[in-house]
């Protein structure tokens with residue numbers, strides 16, 4: 001007889017992180033993976049395509065799918081593609097992780113409720129941004145209301161930003177995954193290519209450094225990506241919708257574009273662990289968000 005402890009069967013599966021724009025889905029993905037894979041900003045609708053982050057613990061592998069925030073306000077080719085991303089994530093998911101911002105006024109969302117009812121997968125609700133709540137009793141009442149309305153497998157209050165209660169969340173998710181071998185090598189952290197991630201890092205700077213509505217009119221396309229041991233050379237184009245926007249992105253004497261480029265380059269260098277030469281261009285492409293071929297090229301269709 002062996003005196004080894006019984007080995008638990010491996011569990012592995014997809015966890016779709018869904019929720020309203022700005023709930024903190026991408027922040028949560030990065031906090032769980034321990035690395036910046038998905039871009040974040042203070043503005044809603046930052047994420048445009050599903051990004052998978054892989055977390056392998058001792059005997060479980062959780063593949064988190066970060067999705068575009070669920071919205072019904074806009075109807076361009078782009079927002080339709082974003083909505084498809086949300087639906088695809090739901091159809092692939094073994095577990096749905098529904099993230100709710102406890103500080104947002106609108107809590108229970110009938111549209112998400114309707115989508116989840118049709119999905120027939122276990123749901124875990126995470127109440128995010130509890131670091132901002134002083135009166136914890138308020139959360140208790142809310143938890144009771146959510147429990148009665150949705151009967152989730154678990155409800156876990158968390159702070160993605162301060163990494164509070166993330167282990168509790170993982171403990172709630174893991175038993176809901178199917179028993180099977182790992183889907184990916186255990187040291188993989190994402191399924192996205194560095195090329196896609198580099199374009200995303202640039203896009204994040206547009207969201208963080210450009211004012212008002214401008215980031216929504218922009219997209220980033222990588223034209224060349226040459227990886228050499230000493231230096232990775234990247235040439236990327238920032239697409240804007242109107243000629244006036246091009247001047248704003250470039251800024252006085254090219255300063256804005258330089259600021260965007262420097263910030264993005266630092267992130268990309270961290271991502272690939274090497275030196276990067278980043279060349280940025282701005283091009284006007286009217287109505288790109290409704291142009292099928294452009295969306296195809298951007299991987300958004």
Ligand SMILES: Nc1nc2c(ncn2[C@@H]2O[C@H](COP(=O)(O)OP(=O)(O)OP(=O)(O)O)[C@@H](O)[C@H]2O)c(=O)[nH]1
Nearest residue numbers: 021022023024025026027041045046047069160161
């Ligand atoms: N105080 C606080 N802020 C948070 C927390 N998690 C996320 N945030 C902030 O909320 C904002 C939105 O975060 P994101 O992670 O980009 O939100 P998202 O749900 O991915 O948004 P979309 O991609 O637009 O759907 C950012 O400014 C984050 O810093 C949290 O736990 N506490």
Ligand SMILES: [Mg+2]
Nearest residue numbers: 025026046047
């Ligand atoms: Mg996001």
